[in-house]
Amino acid sequence: MELLISAAIGILVACGIYLMLRARTMDVVIGLTLLSYAVNLFLFSSGRLVSNAAALISPDAAAYADPLPQALVLTAIVIGFGMTAFLVVLAIRAFGDLGNDHVDGKERR
């Protein structure tokens, strides 16, 4: 099971990076979003994956999931949104000013 989940994260990374290597801004944005998912999952899984053990203190709980990576990932998700938004607006601005959506700012001949 560990290997399957690792592979899922790995595939997410591969898809994200492939899209980030494309020449169009929108593809890069989508790729970056995929990569953020992968990174968040990766960080999250460094606290190990357990079910039915949310880090909510209660006398009945048998075990708790590691709360620290969760706290880190929570802010990472929100920051990731801010970054995506920034990038998207940058892409729109570049398209508006330059008239094309190539990452290099100009179409290749």
Place this chain on the structure above:
Amino acid sequence: MKLLLIVLIPLLGTLLVPFLAGRSRRGAAVIAGALTAISLALLLSFAPQVFNGQILVSSWAWMADFGLFVSFRLDGLGFLFALLILGIGLLVILYAAYYLSPRDSMPKFFAFMMLFMGAMLGVVLSENLILLLMFWELTSLSSFLLVSYWHHRSDARQGARMALAVTGGGGLCLLAGILLLGEITGSYELSVVLASGELIQNHALYAPALILILLGAFTKSAQFPFHFWLPHAMAAPTPVSAYLHSATMVKAGVFLLARMHPALAGSDLWFYLVTTTGLVTLVFAAYVALFKHDLKGLLAYSTISHLGLITLLFGFGTPLAAVAGVFHIINHATFKASLFMAAGIIDHEAGTRDMRRLNGLFKYMPYTAVLAMVAAAAMAGVPLLNGFLSKEMFFVETLHLRHTGDWTWLIPVLATLAGVFAVAYSLRFIHDVFFNGEPHDLPKTPHEPPRWMKIPVEVLVLLCLLVGVLPAFTVGPLLATAASGVLQAPLPEYSLAVWHGFNMALAMSFIALVGGVLFYLMRHRLFALHDRLLPGGFGAKQIFDYLIHFLVQGSRWATGVLENGSLQRYMALLVGAAVTVGFFAAAQYDSVEFPSLASSNIPFNGAALMVAIALPLAAVGTVILHRHRLPALVMLGVVGLFVSLSFVYFSAPDLALTQISVELVTIILLLLALHFLPQETATDSSHGRRWRDALLAGAAGVGITGLTWAILTSPFDTLSGFYLEQSVPGGGGKNVVNVILVDFRGFDTFGEITVLAIAAIGIYAMLQNLYIRPNEPGPYGWATTKPPLLMAVVSRPLLPLALMVGIYLMLRGHNAPGGGFIAGLVVGIALVMQYLASGVEWTQTRLRIDYFKMIAIGLILAVLTGVASWVVGYPFMTTTFTYLYWPVVGKFEVASAMVFDLGVFLTVVGITMVILAELGKLSGPLASQRALDNERSR
């Protein structure tokens, strides 16, 4: 402390001279001279101890862990060099005060001069090798400033640059060598290094360390083949040449040979490297000097030759040779400094340095001529002058070598030949300049210089004479002290006398004198021959220029290839580099034991399987569909939803809530963006590039898979126990994730919402004055009609409900999944819904909220909770909590962290709204009209 002051006073002078002197020319010289005199007096106050054979060391720790100490050492060798630097420095300052023209800035000149003097003193007095290196590089830098003092002249700039490139490059080699020495001996202190000669020479790293240190010394002392910078540095004002290029800076290299003598000298490798370099330099430069028509050019090559002689002596590695080497350092400094000064006087009073035009000056300046002739005779090695004595010691040493075997005759013969050349060029200096007919079209009528300008020359020439006639009474004690400082051992037997009887060395001196005279008499034929054989001279400068040109072209090419302006390529290089480094790092762990696939801590069931299979499928789907952007966004949404689900399944309710809200706003954002950007991606990557990118991405994926697998299967050790234990008693909340966010790591969270606020402001700024026309209704049918009525009707009553849910999520966040981030996103979505359902104009007229103010209030609240704890005397962001009993609700916990969370909430709402609403405004009718106008006006 006094030891430190010797170095510090001149360095301080670098600042004092220009500040105190202001524009006063005389003032600058007086201050510089006074500081030098103070430093000299301090040095002389140590004389009794040094002459007693004491080694004075004073040390302060700087970065002790790295072996770096500010430690100074005064022994015989350091004393001699410090004496030369300060003594000759004083004379040069006097000389320069009269030499510089009213157009030259004196304070600037003397400030540079003091900087150089301090650096040079640092080199010769350092006990710590790294400290020595710093001063060493400082001499290179300050000599660059001094050589390029007349920076309006291109030859000065080029000469300075060349000197800096060669000596600075040598300095880097020296640094490497010193670090190796430190590795070998375990210390950078000279006392330790000098005492471990045997250890060093038997160490495997001896050869590389030696070669690197020698490169440093040879470049500084202008040894062949690094000699070419010195003649070009002659573009410097003559006082600089007299100081740097005769007595001090070029001597730093041979100083290093002398300093490291006990540690490095004596091996065969040392002998062959140093002797060969010295010998080649000695003969070659003496030969070239004869053919230089420029007065300073002749002196420069003569200096190179003499430095070669000193290097050769240290190369012999015997104690007696070292004594002779030290002796020649003293003698060369005195006669060469005075010769440079004489050359400067001639240049100053006659207006040229070209020996083809300067003739018969004896008539015009007989006094200067006599002084120069005595100094030149000392350079030639005429008896009764100091140059003769050390040269004779040198000849004696060439006759007693053990290493050379069948080639015993070679070094004495070549040494005598160099002596012949030296006599010839010295003779040319005297005969060509002061006799040999009449001057040709000089710019000025030459005359004697001002009285004070002659004094430094007189002092130095007098020293040449005194040492030459009465060596044992004058220089004897100083030489003995300095030589014992070199050897760090008892001195060998030697006699300082003018007459040692008829012997081989005397014969060699005689041959050199007679041969030199004969050689000079044949000079016209030799010049013709030289011009025919080597019309362009020796091409060291051309080689250097070619090398520089090659380096510049090379780096331009490399920059062009790597940095061609394509972000796409940078991205590929970045990923490629990261993947390469990652795999190299992974290769270090060749014995990682991955557990068998069967053993698993994660239960193998449908939910887990769903995450593991649906997630990659949706991601691959996104890639496949990426040319059609709308479907790709839908697929991206699917990925995000599965990510949220996996958070739900793996016990992270807060993450799941955050992820699903962010997912929503992200997709809305991307759809809005798609309203302006092209709907389709054209195929513009070649087949090969797509394969390359797929390969890179695949490699990265494999790497991350391996890494995640390794983490998931390795033993688990976490510091989260602390947070779990302290959450309720310390933070007053049961939801540990939230308590970490607003309490334990509150400062981090504060930083993060600040970053978000900055991003929002950046987005706002980027959207200002952007007029872009939304896409026409295309294949995906962008709706141009009004938002559907049903949606508007449903969404309006939904708003207060959504707001209530948001506030509830925030209030309970401390104890149950929720909190400021999630609540902020939920409220943000509820507000955006109004924009979607009722249109931008409609909503804007009703929702009159200044979101920037909201962000600001949020941030201020967050800071205030932090500051409040200061006010009551606790560290920044200490939280407190208490329990209240509310009717209906019951026992209710109130924590100061909740105010912080409120700040987070307000900031997140504000940011979401700024981002989405600003982007939404772009497509409003007003903005569209502006975009149209804008296009027309273009």
